[in-house]
Amino acid sequence: MRFLLFPLIVLYSITGLSQKAPVKFGDVTIDELKMTMYEKDSSAEAVILSDYGVSELRYNQSKGFQLHFERVRRVKILTKEGLDWADFNIYLYNNTTDEEKISGLKAVTYNLENGKIVETKVKSESIIKEKYSENTSITKVTWPNVKIGSVLELTYSITSDFVFNFQDWEFQSKIPTIWSEYRTKIPEYYYYEKFMQGYVVLDVVEDSKSNSSITFSTRERSEGYVTQSTVSVDKVDYIENRNRWVAKDVPAFKEEPFMTSETDFISKINFELSYTRFPNSGTKQYMGTWADINKSYLEVLGEEIR
Numbered sequence: 118m119r120f121l122l123f124p125l126i127v128l129y130s131i132t133g134l135s136q137k138a139p140v141k142f143g144d145v146t147i148d149e150l151k152m153t154m155y156e157k158d159s160s161a162e163a164v165i166l167s168d169y170g171v172s173e174l175r176y177n178q179s180k181g182f183q184l185h186f187e188r189v190r191r192v193k194i195l196t197k198e199g200l201d202w203a204d205f206n207i208y209l210y211n212n213t214t215d216e217e218k219i220s221g222l223k224a225v226t227y228n229l230e231n232g233k234i235v236e237t238k239v240k241s242e243s244i245i246k247e248k249y250s251e252n253t254s255i256t257k258v259t260w261p262n263v264k265i266g267s268v269l270e271l272t273y274s275i276t277s278d279f280v281f282n283f284q285d286w287e288f289q290s291k292i293p294t295i296w297s298e299y300r301t302k303i304p305e306y307y308y309y310e311k312f313m314q315g316y317v318v319l320d321v322v323e324d325s326k327s328n329s330s331i332t333f334s335t336r337e338r339s340e341g342y343v344t345q346s347t348v349s350v351d352k353v354d355y356i357e358n359r360n361r362w363v364a365k366d367v368p369a370f371k372e373e374p375f376m377t378s379e380t381d382f383i384s385k386i387n388f389e390l391s392y393t394r395f396p397n398s399g400t401k402q403y404m405g406t407w408a409d410i411n412k413s414y415l416e417v418l419g420e421e422i423r
Contacts, residue, residue: 136361138169138189139167139169139296139298139363140166140167140169140189140191140296141189142189142223142270142272143225143270145191145227145234145268145270147229147234149166149191149193149268150227150228150229150234150266150268151229152193152195153195153266154195155193155195155293155295157293157366157368158293158368158369161195161199161292161293161369162194162195162196162197162198162199162201162202162292163192163193163194163195163196163199163202163292164192164193164195164292164293164294164295165190165191165192165193165290165292165293165294165295165297166191166192166193166268166295166296167189167190167191167295167296167297167298168188168189168190168191168294168296168297168298169188169189169190169296169297169298169299170186170187170188170189170284170286170298170299170300171186171187171188171299171300171301171302172184172185172186172283172284172299172300172301172302173185173301173302173303174280174302174303174304174307176331180278182280182304182306182307183276183277183278183280184275184276184277184278184279184280184282184283184284185274185275185276185277186274186275186276186277186284187221187272187273187274188271188272188273188274189270189271189272190205190270190271190272191268191269191270191271192268192269192270192292193267193268193269194263194264194265194266194267194268194269195265195266196265197265199265199292200263200264200265202269202292203226203259203260203263203267203269204257204258204259204260205224205257205258205271206255206256206257206258207219207222207255207256207257207258207273207275208249208253208254208255209253209254209255209256209275210252210253210277210279210282211252211253211254212252212279215278215279216254217275217276217277217279217282218275218276218277219256219273219274219275220273220274220275220276221272221273221274222244222256222258222271222272222273223238223239223271223272223273224238224239224244224258224260224269224270224271224272225237225238225239225260225269225270226238226239226260226261226262226263226267226268226269227267227268227269227270228262228264228266228267229266237260237261237262239258239259239260239261240261243258243259243260243261244256244257244258244259245257245259258271280307280390281390281403283309283388283389283390284388285385285386285387285388286299286362286385286386287383287384287385288315288317288319288362288364288367288384288385288386289315289317289364289367289368289369289370289383289384289385290367290369290370290383291369291370292369293366293367293368293369294364294366294367295365295366295367296363296364296365297363297364297365297367298321298361298362298363298364299361299362299386300359300360300361300362301358301359301360302327302357302358302359303357303358303359303360304329304355304356304357304358305355305356305357305358305394306355306393306394306395307390307393308390308391308392308393308394309388309389309390309391310388310389310391310404311360311386311387311388312386312387312388312389313384313385313386313387314381314382314383314384314385314386314387315382315383315384315385316384317364317367317368317384318364319362319363319364320363320364320365321361321362321363322361322362323360323361323362324358324359324360324361325359326356326357326358326359327356327357327359328354328356328357329354329355329356329357330352330353330354330355331352331353331355332350332351332352353396362386364384367384370382370383370384389403389404390403390404391403391404392404
């Protein structure tokens, strides 16, 4: 059981989610490359300048709603020890019939040479996919031409049919993070419990609703002397729930004695699919209520005491 989990309390905002993205891939600045130390932690070997992710459920006419995740991540190397941050792993889920798919993967090393920004792109041979476990694979990315002072940037997208496997988000890392932002867009048909863990206090917590719609097109063929095709278009309106979370100047995560697993203590937001409710279909439960969870915990505790 994770003891640092608690339900996330949401503040309501109408305009917050319309803000532009905090980072754009490729827009590395001279100041970022000239940076030699992180003022808030002079011992940092590297620092995450920005980590920005968006998860949403998009409708695909042949498959229904799919999870779509996009990310942009930028890291500054400050010391020799920080060179280890030139490797990054992306975990993808799979089962016997399907797998999560990665696309749009780009990674670049930026260096300052003679006052000019020089880019070195990651080549395909530096991107390796390996089996990690029965239901997980890893896509490994290794940046080239990395030096003290380099800025490493990465962007990618993941498309998934596993709606239960909503992307969690870590606001904290083993190095400091200047800006970490996560946004979600979820149709009213899906309800996910959100749990915040760790000690980092979020600087921005916003929630809003937006009108959205799905357009279905069907083709019908009539039989007779002349075969004709007609296309009918139907539109379904629904509410999309949007969230935005931001953490600024997050300190590096430090492991402490007797800590079982850093994944249970690092500051992050977790998602669990609670139920779905589609029009004319009723409610389908995927996880128990808090009363069910408490009951199960007390039963296990009672067994341990006995």
